[in-house]
Structures are given as C-alpha cells and as structure tokens.
Amino acid sequence: MLEEANWTVGRVAKRCGVKVSTLHYYERQGLIRSWRNDGNQRRYKADVLRRISVIKAAQRMGISLADIKAAFASLPNNRTPTKEDWNKLAASWQAQLNARIHYLETLRDSLSGCIGCGCLSLNSCPIYNPEDTLASEGEGAVILERDAALK
Numbered sequence: 001m002l003e004e005a006n007w008t009v010g011r012v013a014k015r016c017g018v019k020v021s022t023l024h025y026y027e028r029q030g031l032i033r034s035w036r037n038d039g040n041q042r043r044y045k046a047d048v049l050r051r052i053s054v055i056k057a058a059q060r061m062g063i064s065l066a067d068i069k070a071a072f073a074s075l076p077n078n079r080t081p082t083k084e085d086w087n088k089l090a091a092s093w094q095a096q097l098n099a100r101i102h103y104l105e106t107l108r109d110s111l112s113g114c115i116g117c118g119c120l121s122l123n124s125c126p127i128y129n130p131e132d133t134l135a136s137e138g139e140g141a142v143i144l145e146r147d148a149a150l151k
C-alpha cells in the first residue's frame, strides 16, 4: 500500500483540525471511507483530507450533512476524485450557495432598518410597518424575507 493511502486516524484528525470522534462520525454517516490494515487499524487515503476539508467548509456555509452526503454520493469512493468530480459537486451547491449569499447580503443591508418583524422598536417601523400591519402578510421578518426573495 502506498504511503499516501496509509494515513492514521490521528494524523488525519490533526491535519484537518477535527476530533477523531468526528472522523468516526463522518465514516458512520458514509461521508468518508477508511480501510483496515493487518492490525485491524483504520487507514485513510490522502484524498480523505480534501473530502474532510470540503465537509468542514460546506458546513461553515450552512449546508447540512445530509446535503453534503447527497452531493458526495456523486463522487467515487474508491478512486481519488478528479477535477471534474469536484466541479460536479460544486455545481450541485451553486444555486444553494447563491441563495444563501443573497440572503446574508440582504440581512446585512437591512439590519439597521425596519425588517417588519412586529417589534415596532425602531423609528422607521411606523413608516414601514404601521401598527404591525405586515403581520397580515405572514410570520417573521416580513420585509427582510420579501426583500431576500425579490432581489
């Protein structure tokens, strides 16, 4: 077995900045795969580092483990994913990420003004949401949700 296919769980955990228990969890979830050496110890191919890094980055962007797993299902488990494999995965998340970026931009730009949440606590609330009339349009921050959906 090549050295690159011989990473211990501790070495992978240290290099990726995750706990060993997290790697075991990812493996139970089918997100990563190991093989067993003669001593029945887990060993990993080096490409697991990229998989784990993508999992961490995707989670940081708010993508659920279920969605990550679904996207990974399109990647090969037994061979090192190619550039095309990773492109395919990135494309599957593009719309979701764009929507999330748009929502966060809207939140950033709207947070100092009335968002239509019903609190009527800002000077601008009587103008944008007099007596909480927006409650009739839905629950939550009506203006924020509307702006996030429209742009």
Ligand code: FES
Residues within 6 Å of the ligand: 113, 114, 115, 116, 117, 118, 119, 120, 121, 122, 124, 125, 129
């Ligand atoms: S910010 Fe809550 S209703 Fe205006």
